[in-house]
């Protein structure tokens with residue numbers, strides 16, 4: 001018996017980006033990985049409109065809205081990976097930890113087992129002086145413990161951002177590496 005062509009495209013994985021901004025990163029990732037569906041959630045209407053008119057890839061979905069509202073509505077254990085590149089302080093600031101933790105608990109619940117969450121985030125000094133190694137190390141330890149307390153395991157943590165990643169804010173922040181120290185954390189749910 002001859003096999004019918006699949007009606008549904010053969011996508012095998014779903015990756016969600018939180019706060020896609022200009023959608024340049026998600027577009028680049030999706031282009032190299034056509035069998036994965038990439039969903040970018042962005043609250044800014046203008047950036048979504050520009051991304052929709054620019055991106056022609058079939059495996060990229062531009063979702064306009066707040067990830068705070070959209071992520072909790074996804075089915076549990078349905079997403080292979082989340083990416084957050086330089087989230088706004090409201091969703092990562094040390095002083096606001098108790099406000100943002102409930103959101104990342106939803107992210108954790110929506111991840112499949114196994115699933116992964118890549119976070120690229122930055123530390124700056126309050127008066128914009130270079131960030132000392134001591135401050136960077138203390139911040140790293142706090143970040144890891146905050147996400148561990150949600151249930152994530154830490155697969156890797158390195159200073160800097162993946163070299164192949166480019167986005168408006170990433171490209172801008174990389175220009176000031178002493179005052180804006182970036183870390184990439186790879187969390188997993190097992």
Ligand SMILES: C[S@@+](CC[C@H](N)C(=O)[O-])C[C@H]1O[C@@H](n2cnc3c(N)ncnc32)[C@H](O)[C@@H]1O
Nearest residue numbers: 019020021042043044066067085167168169170
């Ligand atoms: C610092 S920018 C980083 C953008 C992009 N990831 C980059 O690296 O250029 C943070 C982005 O998150 C978006 N954002 C903030 N809160 C959001 C929310 N609740 N839901 C969706 N997007 C949000 C902002 O509009 C902004 O585009």
